[in-house]
Amino acid sequence: MINLVTEAKVIRLMMLEALVPDESHHIGCSLSIVEILTFLYFNHLNVYPHDPKNVRRDIFILSKGHGSLALYATLCRRGFFSKKLLMTYDKNGSKLPEHASSNVPGVELSTGSLGHGLSVGIGLSTAFKNDNKNNKVFVLLSDGELDEGSNWEAIMYAGYHHLDNLIAIVDKNDFQGYAATSKVLDLSPLCKKITPFQWNVYETDGHDFLILKKTFDQINKSKNGRPHFIIAQTIKGRGVPYFEGKFESHYKSVDKATKQKIIGYFKTTL
Amino acid sequence: MRNGVINEIHDYMKKNKQSYFLTGDLGYNLLEGIEKDFPDRFINVGVAEQNMIGIASGLALSGKKVFVYSIIPFLIMRDYEQIRNDICYHKLDITLLGIGSGISYGILSNTHFALEDVAILRPLPNMVIFSPSDEIEAVHGIRYFNNHRQPLYIRIGLRSEPIINKEPYDFLFSRGNILQKGEDIVIFVTGTLMEETINAAVLLKKEIGTESTIVNIHVLKPIDKDIIIKTSINKKLVVTVEEHGLIGGLGAIVSETLAQCGIRVKVLSIGIKDKLIKQTGTRVYLRKLLKLDYLGIYSQIWQALRK
Known part of the structure; x- marks a missing residue:
């Protein structure tokens, strides 16, 4: 069996290597979703790296498109495209921009403006259900993203329409663009707000593979016809001490020397 | 013009089982035929246009042809960014059926007028804008566009526009x-x-x-x-x-x-x-x-x- 912990480390290393010195990246909010993506792409999703548009695939949408670096690195590691392509990330002439682009093999939807992914996911899961297909749809959102009213339109709709093939995951890293989510627009207790909309809600640790596995196993067993909402507690900048737990890692840039230092230190932990 | 458009799409949906019709809670006394004939492919999303365009986009991404119906400002202004990012950037097969061109809605007044729609949709990549003069042109245009796979906006009037064109009408795309x-x-x-x-x-x-x-x-x-x-x-x-x-x-x-x-x-x-x-x-x-x-x-x- 694939060692998910090792995969997550390799993905983080690739992300650090892809950073463009002195360029502002959404590094903190990319590092917070590495375990979720690693778990999905290496252990859970039905995907076809050499045939990305295979009709039997599950769909993953990164609604928090600013976390694209983690998605690109995961897709690259999973075999969707070469490391050479990944290393063009955010560079002039590249097709891998800072916000997720569907021009990249394996990326289903171009995102970057918040509050789009869940509704698109509903459209896909509706089509799968009506066509009696078993494909599932996973949408990863940020906690700050839930400020967008469009998400609440989608939350109302998916619960009412019993879209049990739809799984929303919230990367609850507790920070958004300007400050802590608790200071900007506190949504807690989020679980109690989502449940009455006829969703199954799971509170989980977004960095612990065993707990993530338990959560997804529970979803697989669920038979009450409700869509699934995972609140994954995460840590911004997770896995790299220079960024971990720091609000400023949301838009952090590093110079060339710091980048090499961070990578050097990170390699010692492999 | 509106009824002719809906009848034509109703007929089309009988032939194409991969087609969907979405409305934002509008079309009372008009869309019931489509709803009755295609209960799985007719969706009244509710008064939630951003979600409606997102759902349309998801359906289209899975290979469906999608018609979306509402009054013009609600259809294209409330959810403009969804139209731009989700529909146009991905060049999806979605037809936006905008009802109430210009000042069609009369006494309903400014909130229901469509005086900026062409101006705001024109700059969007991949968007086609069809502005029929009467029901004959609208219907022939829809027949043409049903074989067309990209974002389309149809600027539709209301019920009783005069008929100018004559049958047989030869619709030529992008030809004055x-x-x-x-x-x-x-x-x-x-x-x-x-x-x-x-x-x-x-x-x-x-x-x-x-x-x-x-x-x-x-x-x-x-x-x-x-x-x-x-x-x-x-x-x-x-x-x-x-x-x-x-x-x-x-x-x-x-x-x-x-x-x-x-x-x-x-x-x-x-x-x-x-x-x-x-x-x-x-x-x-x-x-x-x-x-x-x-x-x-x-x-x-x-x-x-x-x-």
């Missing part, structure tokens, strides 16, 4: 349609002001002997540049007529085209001025007030010719 030829001026017109424009041209000939060429521009994007240039050369005046604001609509399209091609001719844009309509009234009343009835169109052209 010359209704009559005259050597003095050319009038480009789009949408449901066709009859008023034809009547204004009759009056121009009768009163001051001015002969008009009238060109129906039913596809505003991509625009038929050739016909604009060809019919504008050697004219005293180029006129555009539209039930849309003067900023960014047909008047702008024609002016840009002529300027880009170096055609030196004066353009008179007839449409709705850049200020809020404060009077309440029916479409007929408001057209008269805003000089968009045939007399108003006539008098504006007459004045421009005098200068």
